[in-house]
Amino acid sequence: MSSRRDFLSTSAGSLAALSLAGCATADADAKGSAGTADGDLPPAIAALSPMKDGVVPISVDERRARLEKARTLMAEQKLDALMLTGGTSMEYFAGMRWGLSERLLAVIIPVKGAPFLVTPKFEEERALEQALNGPLGKDATVYAWEEHEDPYAFLAKGLRDRGIATATIAAEETVRFQFSDGAAHIPQVKVVSGTPVTAGCRIVKDAHELALMRHASKVTLLAYEAAYKSLKEGMTQDDFGDLVSLAHKRLGYNGSAGVQVGEFSALPHGSATPQVVREGSILLIDGGCKVEGYSSDISRTFVLGKATQRMKDVFEIEFKAQSAALAAAKPGVPCEAVDAAARKVIVDAGFGPDYKFFSHRVGHGMGMDGHEWPYLVRGNTLPLAPGMVFSDEPGIYIPGEFGIRLEDDMVITETGAELFTPQSESLEKPF
DSSP states (O other): OEEHHHHHHHHHHHHHHHHHHHHHHHHHHHHHHHSGGGGGSOHHHHTOOOOOTTOOOOOHHHHHHHHHHHHHHHHHTTOOEEEEOSSHHHHHHHOOOOOOOSSOOEEEEESSSOOEEEEEGGGHHHHHHHHTTSTTOTTOEEEEEOTTSOHHHHHHHHHHHTTOSSEEEEEOTTSOHHHHHHHHTSTTEEEEEOHHHHHHHHSSOOHHHHHHHHHHHHHHHHHHHHHHHTOOTTOBHHHHHHHHHHHHHHTTSOEEEEEEEGGGGGSTTOOOSOOBOOTTOEEEEEEEEEETTEEOOEEEEEESSOOOHHHHHHHHHHHHHHHHHHHHOOTTSBHHHHHHHHHHHHHHTTOOSTTTTSOSOSEEEOSSSSSEEEEEOTTOOOBOOTTOEEEEOOEEEETTTEEEEOBEEEEEOSSSEEESSOOOOOSSOOO
16 A cells, blocks of 8 residues: 555656657657658648647636536535546546556545545556546545455445445446446445436536537547548548548547448448449548547448438438437437437438338537437436537438538527537538
C-alpha cells in the first residue's frame, strides 16, 4: 500500500520524459503525414492541415467537480461507493485511460473520504503515472496486489479503512461481471448498478464538452468531404475508407468510417463482402473521430456521378424525416417522440409499416462514447433536457436496391435542438 504523495518525488522525472517523448512522436507523425508524401495524396486530402487550435483538454478542476456531483447522487441514493474499471467513465471522473484485462484495476470513489485504487502490483507505477496529475488527490491510496493474491481482499481493506466495511457499491455499467461478482462476494458488500450515478453525471454536457463535440463533428465532416472529392470509379469500400482515415489524420485526429456500396447500403451496418464503386454507385458512410475523448458520429449517403430519380425521391423523404426529428426535439419532450416524428414521415411516404424499412431507432445519446445514455427510441419517456446530445439518423433501407441514411449530431438547447453540422443537400451535393 502506498500513496500518490510517496510516488511524486520518484515519478515526476519519468513522467516528464514520457510527456516529451509523446510530443516528439506526435510531431513526427504530423510531419510524416503533412510533408514529403503530399505529392502522392489526392489534392483534396493534401490540402488539409491540423485543426488543433483552440482545442482545450478537460481540466483537473472540471473532473473534481464531476466527482462531487457523483458523490451527491450517491448520497441521494444511499450508495457507499462507486466502482470504476477501464473505460470512458474512469477517464471521465479520474482522467485515467486504461484498458480491460482479466486482472482487476479499479478506482473506488467513496461517498465520503479519499478515493483509492486497487491495482496489480506490477501495474502500480503505470497506474500512478496516469493518476499523478488527476483529480483523485495526492493522498489517494493505492492497494497493490501480487499475482498470487486476491484483489478483492485489497478492495475490502480499502472499504474497511474508510469505515464502510458494510457497503453498497455501485458498479459502472461496463464493469465486467467477473469484477462486480468478485466485489459482491466480499462479506457485507452488496453490488448494484452504477448507471444512475454515471449516466446521471454524463447525460447532460456542459459548454466545454459541447465545444469538443462540435469540433469533432466539424473535423469528421471535413474529412468526409475531402474523401468524397477524391472518390474514383474502381475503388473498393476499403480504398474509400482508407481515404477517410487519411483525411482525419491530416486534420490531426484518428478517425474512420464504415463504407457500403450499392445494394449493400441497404444493410444498416453493412457487409464485409468486397464491393467496387462504379459510375452511378450509391455509397453510405458512417463513422467519426474523437477530440480530447469526445465523439462525433456522422453518416452521409451520396452517388458517384448521377443519381436515379428513385434515389432522389427516397433521399427527399429521408431528409424530411431527419428534419422532423430535429424539429420535434425540445426540452421536456419525451425521447420517444423524436423517434415517432421521423418514423411517421417515412411510414406516411409508403416505407412501412413500422420498422420494415426504417429498421432502427432514430438516435442515441453521445459523449465520450459514440453510443451512451439516453436513447431516442419508442418506450423511452425520459424528458429531453438542454445539454443532451444525440445522433439524428433515420434511415430508409430497401433490400436488393440501396439504403440512405443521413446522420448529424444534435444538442438540445433551451428552446429546441441544433445540429453541429449542416444537413446534406442532396445525393450529388452531399457537402
